[in-house]
Amino acid sequence: MKKKVSNNMYKKIKKSLIEYIISNRLFMSYVLISVISMVLVRKNTVGIFKSPFPFLTDLGIILVVGAIGYFIKPQKQYKYFFIWVCIFALIGLVNSIYYVFYTSFASFGELATLSQTETVTGSIWEKFRWNYLVFILLPLLFHLIHKKLSDSSYYNFLNCVEKGKKMALSTLIVGIFCLSISFAFAKKSDFSRLNKQWNRLYIVERFGAILYQGNDLLQTLRPKISSLFGYEDALRAFNEYFASEENQKYKEDNKYTGIANGYNLIFVHMESMEDFAMDLTFNGKEVTPNLNKLSKEGMFFSNFYPEVSTGTSSDTEFTLLSSLMPVASGTVFVSYYDRNYNTIAKILSNNNYYTFSMHGNLSSMWNRNKAHPSLGYQGMYFEESFQYTQDDVINLGINDKLFFKQAITIIEGIENEHQNYMGTIITLSNHSPFIFQDKYGEFDLSDTFVNSNGETVTTNYLSGTAVGNYLTSVHYADSALGDFLTYINESSAFDNTIFVFYGDHDAKLTRKEKNYLYNYNKENGSVYEEGNENYTQYDSFKHELNKKTPLIMWTKNSKLKNTLKGEVKYYMGMIDVAPTILNMLGYKNEYALGHDIFNIKNNNVVAFPNGNFLSSVMYYNNSTGEYYVINDSTVIDDNYVDKTKESVEKMLEVSNSIIVYDLLNKKESSND
Structure with missing residues (x-):
C-alpha cells in the first residue's frame, strides 16, 4: 500500500x-x-x-x-x-x-x-x-x-x-x-x-x-x-576621529621639522615605476641605473606603497597631495573634484608659493583641467604647452625625453618669476600596455649561463613577455630620468629646490607574469613549482608586497644634501608623504590621515582602499581574513589584528565621508 x-x-x-x-x-x-x-x-x-x-x-x-x-x-x-x-x-x-x-x-x-x-x-x-x-x-x-x-x-x-x-x-x-x-x-x-x-x-x-x-x-x-541622509553621522564620526587621543599621537616636531623651510618643491610622478626593477641586472647592466644612483645620492624610502583604487594615477595625485584615501565609489577627479581639500599645493600657495602641474597629455585626461585647480594648482602646463610632432609620441603623449627637456625650460622660467614654487611633473611613457618596443630603444634582456651539460647557453626568455616588455619600457623611462637629472645639474637654477621622485602605482603585472621572472627554469623552459629546491617563494602575499614603488627625496643644494640622504626602511603609504614633506617645510595639515613617517616610524600602518593593510610585522588580506607575518620571529596577537583592522576601517570611512559630504568645506564655513 x-x-x-x-x-x-x-x-x-x-x-x-x-x-x-x-x-x-x-x-x-x-x-x-x-x-x-x-x-x-x-x-x-x-x-x-x-x-x-x-x-x-x-x-x-x-x-x-x-x-x-x-x-x-x-x-x-x-x-x-x-x-x-x-x-x-x-x-x-x-x-x-x-x-x-x-x-x-x-x-x-x-x-x-x-x-x-x-x-x-x-x-x-x-x-x-x-x-x-x-x-x-x-x-x-x-x-x-x-x-x-x-x-x-x-x-x-x-x-x-x-x-x-x-x-x-x-x-x-x-x-x-x-x-x-x-x-x-x-x-x-x-x-x-x-x-x-x-x-x-x-x-x-x-x-x-x-x-x-x-x-x-x-x-x-x-x-x-x-x-538628505548620512551627513550628521558622518560629521560626528569626523569630529570624533580628529579629536581622538589616537589621532593626536605622533604630531610632535622631530629633527627634520623646518629643515627645508623656504625651499622650492618639485614632485616627479614616475608612471608605473616599480621598486623590483631597481634590483635587476642583465648582462652586467642595471635596468634602472639612474634611479639606482638617485637612491644612493638622496633619501630613499625602500618600503613605500601607493594606496590607489581604480583611479590609478589620479588616485595617487590626489592621495599624495591631500593625505586622504581614494573614494570608495568612482574617482575623486571625476565625481568629487569640486570638493574642498587641504593639500600641499593649497597650503604652499597660501604661503606665497606659485603652484603648477605639468603633463604631456591633454588637460582633459582624468578631468585634470578641473581637478587640478581644485587641488590648489595655479598654473597648468599640458600638451598644448609643448612643441612636438606625432613621431615624438609614445603611447598616450609626448615621450619622456622630449617632455623633460622642454619642462626644464618652463620651470627655469617659473624660478625667474617667482621667489618660491611647488610643482608636479607627471611622466607618461612608461604607461601600459608597454608594447612600443621600437620606441623604447635597445635593452638586452638575454641571459647567458652554463647548463648541466657544461654548455654555454644564451636564452632570451623574457623577450615578448609582459614582464620583458615592461622592463624595456622602464629602462627607457629611466634613461629619460637620467637626462632630466643632467639638465638639473647643469642648470644654474634649482639650488634651492627639493625634488621628490615617486612611482605612482604598480604596473598591474599579474602574479603569474612576475612568477615567470623569478621561477623560470633556464634548462628546460618550464617554471619551477613549489617544492622544488630552486623555487623562489612567490605567493599572493609576496606578490602584494612586491608592488612597492620608489620614493626618493633629492636636492643638489650642498647644505641640505647630506641631510636628505640614506635609506629609510619604515613601511610608508602615499598618504604619509604630505605630512612628512610639510613638516620639513615647516607646515602642518591638521586633517591629514597619514603621518610624518619620522614620528610614527615602525608603528605605521599602510591601509589600502580594499581594507587590506600592511605594518612592520604583517600584511593582512581583508577579504580572506588571512595574514602574512613579515618577520618569522614575530608572534601576532589576535587582538592586534582586530584592533588594527578596526582602526583601518574607521580611517577609510572618515576619509570617504570627507570626500562625499565635503566635510572640510563645511568645517571651514562653520569656523568663519
Whole structure:
C-alpha cells in the first residue's frame, strides 16, 4: 500500500514538474541563462566554489526580478526578460574584463571615466579572452529560444493556461527564500562591508555580482542626495576621529621639522615605476641605473606603497597631495573634484608659493583641467604647452625625453618669476600596455649561463613577455630620468629646490607574469613549482608586497644634501608623504590621515582602499581574513589584528565621508 502511494506521489510530482517546465519555458530559459552569466563572472574573477551564498543571492534576485514578468502578457514577456538577460550578461562581461586590469569590480561611478582610463582603452584587446564572448552569445541564445517558442505557438498556449498572479507570487516566494538563506548566514560585518562598499572583492565573494552592482548604483547616486541622509553621522564620526587621543599621537616636531623651510618643491610622478626593477641586472647592466644612483645620492624610502583604487594615477595625485584615501565609489577627479581639500599645493600657495602641474597629455585626461585647480594648482602646463610632432609620441603623449627637456625650460622660467614654487611633473611613457618596443630603444634582456651539460647557453626568455616588455619600457623611462637629472645639474637654477621622485602605482603585472621572472627554469623552459629546491617563494602575499614603488627625496643644494640622504626602511603609504614633506617645510595639515613617517616610524600602518593593510610585522588580506607575518620571529596577537583592522576601517570611512559630504568645506564655513 505504501509503495503504491509513493509511486502515485512520484508520478504526481513528475507530472507537475513537466507541466511547469512546459508552461514556463521562456522563464526557465531566462533564469538558466542569467545564472550562467553570474556563475561565469565569478569563475573569471574570485572563483565559483568558495561559498554557496553568492549563488543563492544571485538566484534570489534573478527570481524576484523574473516574478514581475508574470504580470506582463505572455507575448510581451520576451522583451522584459531579454532586457534583464542583457543586463546580467553585461554585468558579467564588464566585470570580467575590468577584473583583469584592476583585480576589482566595475563601478557606475567610473562610467564617466571610461574615456579617461588609459590603461583599459590602451590595452583592452591585449587582455581580452575569447571566453568573454559567451556573455555576448547568451542573449543571442535567449533570442533564438524565443524565436523557436514563437514558431511553436507557445505564447498562444500560455494565454490559455498561465495564471500570472499565482506564478508571480510563487516565484517571488522562492526568490525571497533564497535571499533569506543567504542573508541569514551573513555576519554583521558582511552587511557593514556591503554598506561601505570599499571592499568590492569581498562583497562579490559573499553576496554575488548582482547585489554588488545594484548596491554600487545606490552608492554612486549617494553624493547627488547626500544632504538628505548620512551627513550628521558622518560629521560626528569626523569630529570624533580628529579629536581622538589616537589621532593626536605622533604630531610632535622631530629633527627634520623646518629643515627645508623656504625651499622650492618639485614632485616627479614616475608612471608605473616599480621598486623590483631597481634590483635587476642583465648582462652586467642595471635596468634602472639612474634611479639606482638617485637612491644612493638622496633619501630613499625602500618600503613605500601607493594606496590607489581604480583611479590609478589620479588616485595617487590626489592621495599624495591631500593625505586622504581614494573614494570608495568612482574617482575623486571625476565625481568629487569640486570638493574642498587641504593639500600641499593649497597650503604652499597660501604661503606665497606659485603652484603648477605639468603633463604631456591633454588637460582633459582624468578631468585634470578641473581637478587640478581644485587641488590648489595655479598654473597648468599640458600638451598644448609643448612643441612636438606625432613621431615624438609614445603611447598616450609626448615621450619622456622630449617632455623633460622642454619642462626644464618652463620651470627655469617659473624660478625667474617667482621667489618660491611647488610643482608636479607627471611622466607618461612608461604607461601600459608597454608594447612600443621600437620606441623604447635597445635593452638586452638575454641571459647567458652554463647548463648541466657544461654548455654555454644564451636564452632570451623574457623577450615578448609582459614582464620583458615592461622592463624595456622602464629602462627607457629611466634613461629619460637620467637626462632630466643632467639638465638639473647643469642648470644654474634649482639650488634651492627639493625634488621628490615617486612611482605612482604598480604596473598591474599579474602574479603569474612576475612568477615567470623569478621561477623560470633556464634548462628546460618550464617554471619551477613549489617544492622544488630552486623555487623562489612567490605567493599572493609576496606578490602584494612586491608592488612597492620608489620614493626618493633629492636636492643638489650642498647644505641640505647630506641631510636628505640614506635609506629609510619604515613601511610608508602615499598618504604619509604630505605630512612628512610639510613638516620639513615647516607646515602642518591638521586633517591629514597619514603621518610624518619620522614620528610614527615602525608603528605605521599602510591601509589600502580594499581594507587590506600592511605594518612592520604583517600584511593582512581583508577579504580572506588571512595574514602574512613579515618577520618569522614575530608572534601576532589576535587582538592586534582586530584592533588594527578596526582602526583601518574607521580611517577609510572618515576619509570617504570627507570626500562625499565635503566635510572640510563645511568645517571651514562653520569656523568663519
